[in-house]
Amino acid sequence: MSRCFQVNARDNVATMLDEGQGEVDVLGAMPQRLELRERVALGHKVALKEIRTGEAVVKFGLPIGRATTEIRPGQWVHLHNCASNFDARSQTLDVHSGATTDTPYE
Amino acid sequence: MSDPGQTTWNGYLRTDGRKGVRNLVLVIYTVECAQHVAHAIAAGEEYVHVLGFPGCYDNAYAIRLMLALARHPNIGAVLAVGLGCEYTQPGKLAEVVRGSDRPAESFYIQEKGGTRSSVAAGKEIVHRMREQIRAETPRVPMTLADLTVGCECGGSDGTSGLAGNPTVGAFFDRLVDAGGRAVFEETVEMIGLREHLVQRAASTGAAEQLAAAYDKAERYCRAVRQYSVAPGNFAGGLTTIEEKSLGAFAKSGSRPIEGVIRVAEQPRGPGLWMLDTVPDEHFMQFGYTNPNDTEGIMDLISAGSQLVLFVTGRGSVIGSPIAPLIKITGNRATFSRMKEDMDFDAGRVLTGELNLEQAGRELAELVVRVASGEKSKPEELGHREYFIMYKHQDTPSLTAGCRA
Structure with a gap:
């Protein structure tokens, strides 16, 4: 079974330690099992609980941004549903490759 | 292995009391135009490293950074190489480094006569300095x-x-x-x-x-x-x-x-x-x-x-x-x-x-x-990437140099 890691008990996301889908083992602060709703890559985050629009996404016990849409447990959390409180440009990057989409190549 | 906190090994003692873990000769170039010659001097030479600043117009931050690197505990001697018309002065760099009790020399490529003669002269200098620091740098225990x-x-x-x-x-x-x-x-x-x-x-x-x-x-x-x-x-x-x-x-x-x-x-x-x-x-x-x-x-x-x-x-x-x-x-x-x-x-x-x-x-x-x-x-x-750029950080001495 693939694994993910929750750093702090207050965290509402965990980081994938393997690429995974289906059931995953949540290690770290509060060990549990979680059903992934989609395939999630190594190093990427999954929601451990429901996160409402505008609510803080918490990792390391501290906010790392806010949900831009309703996020359900087991969903992949990334640029498509979580925004920085500082950096606006990151919202324009390609969600899979991180490549820029706003620089003109002319 | 015993407790790494207690392990002792031999380092290289510098006059300021700091200890190095390597004993290197550093070649510094003072403008992009001198970059090829500086690298050619160090090519194939053990214990000879290179860094430099590409700009012709000088920058206080970059000079401060190069001087800190030239007087680093792992550095035993320095050769500064310039083209001859840039703002940054290799002679001054060498002079400050000599003040830290390290052998240091400098030359301008334009005065040596060109690429081949500058590389030959540079190699002769770094060979001599490498021998000198190998023979003279005191070895001391470090933890x-x-x-x-x-x-x-x-x-x-x-x-x-x-x-x-x-x-x-x-x-x-x-x-x-x-x-x-x-x-x-x-x-x-x-x-x-x-x-x-x-x-x-x-x-x-x-x-x-x-x-x-x-x-x-x-x-x-x-x-x-x-x-x-x-x-x-x-x-x-x-x-x-x-x-x-x-x-x-x-x-x-x-x-x-x-x-x-x-x-x-x-x-x-x-x-x-x-x-x-x-x-x-x-x-x-x-x-x-x-x-x-x-x-x-x-x-x-x-x-x-x-x-x-x-x-x-x-x-x-x-x-x-x-x-x-x-x-x-x-x-x-x-x-x-x-x-x-x-x-x-x-x-x-x-x-x-x-x-x-x-x-x-x-x-x-x-x-x-x-x-x-x-x-x-x-x-x-053999990876020795370096990067020195124009930047500004305040120092008291920086207010000097401007006309009111």
Whole structure:
């Protein structure tokens, strides 16, 4: 079974330690099992609980941004549903490759 | 292996009391036009490293940085090479270096007659200096207490904050407890952590310095509309600068922060120090904070770091001149894919093979081995990337030079 890691008990996301889908083992602060709703890559985050629009996404016990849409447990959390409180440009990057989409190549 | 905190090895004693883990000749060029000749002088020569500044117009920050690197504990002698018409003066660099009791010479290519005669003259000088420092530099015992170690992360992914940086943090705690100096930087990767950072201050003075450095970094990022996060970070699973910041900050370990130093400054005592590399406000608003990983590594070396740790989740192949670079990854896949370039697999923390305490100890053992002379992977591969740029940081002497 693939694994993910929750750093702090207050965290509402965990980081994938393997690429995974289906059931995953949540290690770290509060060990549990979680059903992934989609395939999630190594190093990427999954929601451990429901996160409402505008609510803080918490990792390391501290906010790392806010949900831009309703996020359900087991969903992949990334640029498509979580925004920085500082950096606006990151919202324009390609969600899979991180490549820029706003620089003109002319 | 015995306790790495107690291990003793032989280093190179400099006149200022600092001890080096290498005994190198440094060739410095003072303008891009002299770059080829400087590299040709060092080509094929053991224990001869190169760095230089590309600009013709000089820059106080770059000169301060080069002089700190030229008087680094791992450097025994210096040859400065210029073309002959640039602002930066190789003769002055050599003169300051001689003031630190190191052999230092300089010449202009235009006066030597061209490429071949300059390379031949340069090689003759570095051969002579290398022999001299090999024969004359006193060897002295060293321990972790004599080390300054810098840490930088680059090519970060989701594992860097969970394993790579916390492993360095565990080592930094050991280094500080052993009486050594630990230096971390990347204040632009502390965005969102102001309170968290200031709480770690060892004193009221340190808290003020940390708050001021943080505020400057945030102002800077807003002004240039750029945060220290790259496409590869996002592809690796990091979603926001705040998330990257928290992971990056883990490399500072858990000991109190003694204060803030700037580029080319040395820690003012043992313990954990934060290095501020962000440009200060200036009428021209020039310079970038961390244009690439190599620039940050040069800054850490300028703080007297005899070794630098580089944490890279995605994987990197860079090295550094002057101070050996040790490359650490928290990503097992990266470690096995790029084994020839990676020194330390911190991914074992995530598989449960090691706890952080054990990983910190194993890293301390590796640091001691490299300090004793074992080559790190980038050293073995001959990687010596460097980067010195135009930047501005305030110093009292900088107000000089302007007409009222």
